[in-house]
Amino acid sequence: MTSDMNNTKPALRHGHIATPASRAYFAWQEGKLNAGQLNQREAGKFFPATQSGLTDVVAPSDSPNALPPRDGEIASANQGDGRFLDEPGTHWKKHTVTSNEIMKFVWTYTAPHSTRRYNYFITREDWNPNLPLSRAQFESEPFFKAEFTEQPFWSHGATLRPTGPTTHEIQLPQRSGYHVLLAVWEVADTGNAFYQVIDLDFVGNGNGGEIIPAIPAGLHATETTTSSVALSWNASSSAGVSYRLYRNNNMIFNGTQLSFVDNGLTENTAYSYTISAVSATGRESARSQAVVVTTKSSTASTTPPTAPAHLHSMGVTAESVSLMWGASEGSNAIASYIVYREGDEIARVAASQLSYTDRGLRAETTYRYFVAAVDAQELLSVPSNVLSITTLANAADDDNGNDDNGQYPAWTLGGSYRAGDIVTYQGKNWVCIQTHIAHAPEWAPGLAETLWHEAR
Structure with a gap:
């Protein structure tokens, strides 16, 4: 470690x-x-x-x-x-x-x-x-x-x-x-x-001169149409302020509410928004980081969706790999995701499902995965990152010749364990010492002495 x-x-x-x-x-x-x-x-x-x-x-x-x-x-x-x-x-x-x-x-x-x-x-x-x-x-x-x-x-x-x-x-x-x-x-x-x-x-009493208000956090678009952008933000941590919303550096809103709908926009056009907070005496904060929003097009887009992001493993056993990824985006609605192993399609899952568990694998074998998105117009995204992962070894029989898997679950990478849980790993039973999530292979029983001790 x-x-x-x-x-x-x-x-x-x-x-x-x-x-x-x-x-x-x-x-x-x-x-x-x-x-x-x-x-x-x-x-x-x-x-x-x-x-x-x-x-x-x-x-x-x-x-x-x-x-x-x-x-x-x-x-x-x-x-x-x-x-x-x-x-x-x-x-x-x-x-x-x-x-x-x-x-x-x-x-x-x-x-x-x-x-x-x-x-x-x-x-x-x-x-x-x-x-x-x-x-x-x-x-x-x-x-x-x-x-x-x-x-x-x-x-x-x-x-x-x-x-x-x-x-x-x-x-x-x-x-x-x-x-x-x-x-x-x-x-x-x-x-x-x-x-x-x-x-x-x-230190001090913090009651000096007037402080410039804190920038509001969380400016983002909540809905986009061909001619409008609905925006929302969180309240500034400074009390008693109002807000100024800017589109392409031009102020379009000045008030106390935490949302605004910008109408009369051009379709399929990118707009840049920033926001600031203003104190009761007129002191204005710096503007937030710009949020760029593109209005929708009135016709179906021919641009493929973006690649699924950050494909990673949420757990590995001797015979399975659990995958997870970030959602794709596109002008058209995402219809499904295709999961590939060694370049071959192995599953299609709904757009709402950002995970998949591949089962029936061989122990101690390396597999390569990637995921692609398909939108409502059947446009295919470029692939996600390629994830290479090796399955664990099969648990051996214990000293009495019995299969431990029938008594306790096998330890898995990514598993969540509480103190007192018992697992099998490499032919032995192990007791969890400290509650944790197994984020790395070196946290396995027999390696992480602060997390596991052998059951007696």
Whole structure:
């Protein structure tokens, strides 16, 4: 698990906050986490919920949540490789800030998922840094939220796919001294979220001159026709502001609402939109990152859909490979996806299905996969990335000559395990020590001593 400990840049898995440096990012810089581990502070979504299987109240068709991190294991996101991140105390590297300061948070992605929301929590004014981080240490509600309401997620791939990087300009709450900020990126297409803890030292009283408002987050198109674009955005974290919406640098809206429909546009034309916040005294924030939206064409498009994005494996056994990919986009509706193995079509799945499990494979064999999209006009996209993956070895008989697979399930890459779970792997039974998701082959029983011990 240390082969990439000294990588000079994070590996291509999921995402993290680098600005301001999170606790995990500092640990990666110091060589305490490898590149993959930095990006995998991953556990069940809906913090501060404590149970799994919950449905998103905003988007019921999203994947239900997996098990959120336990109290005392929030900074590590319940991942055994980062348990040291959960240590109580005031020794952590901190960023010096002031109350009400506008602070920029930058999420960097290496495998972007369809995004439902970002939540930012802060510790209570009377929290105790010498106790483990728990739900009781944090305010129960986020002080800032950036949320997307479009559903189902598979029909809004471009809208829900985060830009890389994603920047939130957030006004910090009133605090003094040492506090912990918890940023949670919740995804729509899995049950997980990504947890980043940032240590802050609040100095001064933060009551100086008037602060320029924070830029509103989440500007995006919610609906597009041949002559109109409907836009929506999240409220600025600065209170008492209005908003100015610009199309191609010309202001088209000035008001307090959080949505606007831009009418009278030309079909099949690209338009660039930005938004700013304005204080009661007229101080205007910088404008957001531009969002480019193309109106629809009145005739069926002859342009093929985009390639499915980020084909990756969600689990491997001796006889199966579970695949997942990001939605394609196109002027015409997506009709289905074609899954290929070794260049041959093996399955067609509905446009709403962004995953497929290929079964009946040979153990210890390498297979190559790619996926393509087909739209309503039967136009075929270019292929996704090619994924090469090797199935696991068959579990051998145990010392008594019995097949363990009849007693316990086989360990699988990508599987979710709770402390006390028992699996079979390479002819032995193993007991899970720490709840985790098996993101890498080196987390297998017999290799990851902090995650598994042999059953006796």
